[in-house]
Amino acid sequence: MAKKRVVTTTINGDTHEFLCKPQQTLLEALRDVLGLTGTKEGCSNGNCGACTVQMNGRPVDSCLVLAVEAEGANLKTIEGVACGNHLDEVQSAFLEGAALQCGICTPGFIMQTESLLEENATPSEEEIRFYLSGNLCRCTGYDKIVKAVQCAAEQRQAANA
Amino acid sequence: MRDFEYEAPTALSAAIELLAQANGSAKPLAGGTDLIDHVRTGRLEPDLLVDVKKIDELNVLELNGDGLRLGAAVPCYRIYGTPEISQQYAALTDSCRIIGGIQIQSRASVGGNLCNSGPAADSTPSLIVLGGVCVIAGPNGTREVPVEDFCIAPGKNVLEAGELLVEVKFPARAANSGSHYRRFIPRNEMDIAVVSVGASVVLDESKENFVSARIALGAVAATPLFAQAAGDALAGQPVNEESIAKAAAAAKEIATPITDMRGTAEYRTHLVGVLIERVINAAVSQARGEAICYKPGH
Numbered sequence: 001m002a003k004k005r006v007v008t009t010t011i012n013g014d015t016h017e018f019l020c021k022p023q024q025t026l027l028e029a030l031r032d033v034l035g036l037t038g039t040k041e042g043c044s045n046g047n048c049g050a051c052t053v054q055m056n057g058r059p060v061d062s063c064l065v066l067a068v069e070a071e072g073a074n075l076k077t078i079e080g081v082a083c084g085n086h087l088d089e090v091q092s093a094f095l096e097g098a099a100l101q102c103g104i105c106t107p108g109f110i111m112q113t114e115s116l117l118e119e120n121a122t123p124s125e126e127e128i129r130f131y132l133s134g135n136l137c138r139c140t141g142y143d144k145i146v147k148a149v150q151c152a153a154e155q156r157q158a159a160n161a
Numbered sequence: 162m163r164d165f166e167y168e169a170p171t172a173l174s175a176a177i178e179l180l181a182q183a184n185g186s187a188k189p190l191a192g193g194t195d196l197i198d199h200v201r202t203g204r205l206e207p208d209l210l211v212d213v214k215k216i217d218e219l220n221v222l223e224l225n226g227d228g229l230r231l232g233a234a235v236p237c238y239r240i241y242g243t244p245e246i247s248q249q250y251a252a253l254t255d256s257c258r259i260i261g262g263i264q265i266q267s268r269a270s271v272g273g274n275l276c277n278s279g280p281a282a283d284s285t286p287s288l289i290v291l292g293g294v295c296v297i298a299g300p301n302g303t304r305e306v307p308v309e310d311f312c313i314a315p316g317k318n319v320l321e322a323g324e325l326l327v328e329v330k331f332p333a334r335a336a337n338s339g340s341h342y343r344r345f346i347p348r349n350e351m352d353i354a355v356v357s358v359g360a361s362v363v364l365d366e367s368k369e370n371f372v373s374a375r376i377a378l379g380a381v382a383a384t385p386l387f388a389q390a391a392g393d394a395l396a397g398q399p400v401n402e403e404s405i406a407k408a409a410a411a412a413k414e415i416a417t418p419i420t421d422m423r424g425t426a427e428y429r430t431h432l433v434g435v436l437i438e439r440v441i442n443a444a445v446s447q448a449r450g451e452a453i454c455y456k457p458g459h
């Protein structure tokens with residue numbers, strides 16, 4: 001049986017050292033080893049985006065990354081989005097725009113939106129739908145999600161003006 | 162998931178040694194977007210994954226007067242994030258923009274797409290039309306194989322146990338050339354091609370005649386297909402509907418699609434004709450420096 005490995009990463013700004021087996025995914029390590037259960041499991045095969053986290057600044061499906069691959073990486077998860085009790089613009093817009101029902105897809109959508117807005121501060125509706133095409137929602141019908149992203153983009157623009 | 166060992170060598174020679182020693186029970190790991198799912202579902206049963214992403218040779222992305230060198234492990238986002246590549250090797254970046262969604266593109270490599278060797282792999286037709294050559298390293302040294310000869314059956318390619326795809330290299334683009342890749346899917350994104358077409362054209366000075374063309378098809382045969390006769394049909398012909406229709410007819414002759422849940426053989430053959438026309442026209446527009454009215458997924 002493969003031995004456990006020590007993995008050292010930065011997660012949401014803090015250094016973490018954890019033990020995992022080569023066959024554990026980053027999603028499993030985050031949830032089961034580190035207790036960071038904000039990142040969700042939907043499909044476990046890269047189709048739904050519920051497990052989206054940022055790895056070295058890029059959005060990835062953590063179910064398709066091995067935990068051992070996170071050695072030396074800089075990770076950001078949904079737990080690192082709010083500042084203390086203060087939600088960021090994207091979180092607030094999802095909440096106020098009722099862009100969620102069961103909520104399983106929400107952390108993934110929020111992480112993906114954070115990446116979108118870092119790349120493109122003023123996305124069109126089409127650009128939003130394209131960028132979020134790797135995230136599935138079985139409840140909302142997407143319109144409220146798209147509106148929440150537009151609203152978050154506007155608020156962030158206004159805040160930075 | 163199955164129990165396996167993991168190694169992440171930094172030297173190409175070390176990776177080859179690990180793969181050769183494992184005698185078929187090891188698999189290279191690039192972005193993992195095919196491999197991790199294949200191991201999870203039991204379709205593949207490796208005892209060792211050799212992560213190739215830390216090897217310099219597989220991370221090369223270099224464009225110069227001699228052409229383009231594309232390391233096998235370079236993820237899609239780095240490729241389309243390089244504007245010069247989008248201009249000169251447009252078909253390649255057209256492919257990289259539609260493989261999965263953005264999260265997949267953060268990890269998925271063109272090398273992995275090629276080595277997975279699916280008949281509908283979205284980058285392979287583009288590699289073929291752009292004249293890509295695979296540089297393969299193994300225990301017995303290095304060899305080169307044109308991309309059109311790399312895949313031999315669904316999921317199978319010419320790699321021998323212990324061999325690794327190091328890079329795909331492309332010749333410099335000719336003057337007045339353009340290229341494009343497009344697939345037909347019922348959704349707008351995140352789907353597997355029903356049919357796909359890549360084309361690269363070289364026009365003469367007047368930009369009214371084809372000097373040469375290369376066309377490749379996806380999802381209409383057991384492997385991505387180099388439709389040489391279709392490209393040859395355009396050589397020396399004027400750019401007009403008639404010559405493009407001849408190329409489309411030649412491509413339809415070569416296609417041997419199957420009927421499955423994504424479409425019947427007849428439907429797929431029809432789509433080959435429709436897509437070829439659109440893709441050649443887009444490649445011509447690109448060669449002429451005209452704007453292409455195309456958005457991925459539409």
Ligand SMILES: Cc1cc2nc3c(=O)[nH]c(=O)nc-3n(C[C@H](O)[C@H](O)[C@H](O)COP(=O)(O)OP(=O)(O)OC[C@H]3O[C@@H](n4cnc5c(N)ncnc54)[C@H](O)[C@@H]3O)c2cc1C
Pocket residue numbers: 045046047188189190191192193194195196197198213219233234259260261262265268269270271272273274275276277281282283284320324325326327351352353
């Ligand atoms: C949700 C989702 C959507 C997808 N959408 C598309 C799509 O639209 N179009 C499409 O074509 N594909 C799609 N794919 C499939 C996959 O993402 C691509 O095939 C991708 O390019 C594979 O690259 P990778 O780097 O992740 O390869 P990996 O998964 O790491 O490897 C793939 C295979 O190639 C082998 N391999 C990798 N690198 C090398 C090397 N250097 N030498 C020898 N062998 C090697 C591996 O051992 C493995 O067998 C999708 C996958 C998912 C999960």
Ligand code: FES
Pocket residue numbers: 040041042043044045046047048049050051052061062063064
């Ligand atoms: S759980 Fe990772 S993409 Fe669905």
Ligand code: FES
Pocket residue numbers: 099100101102103104105106136137138139140
């Ligand atoms: S709110 Fe239920 S899946 Fe999106």
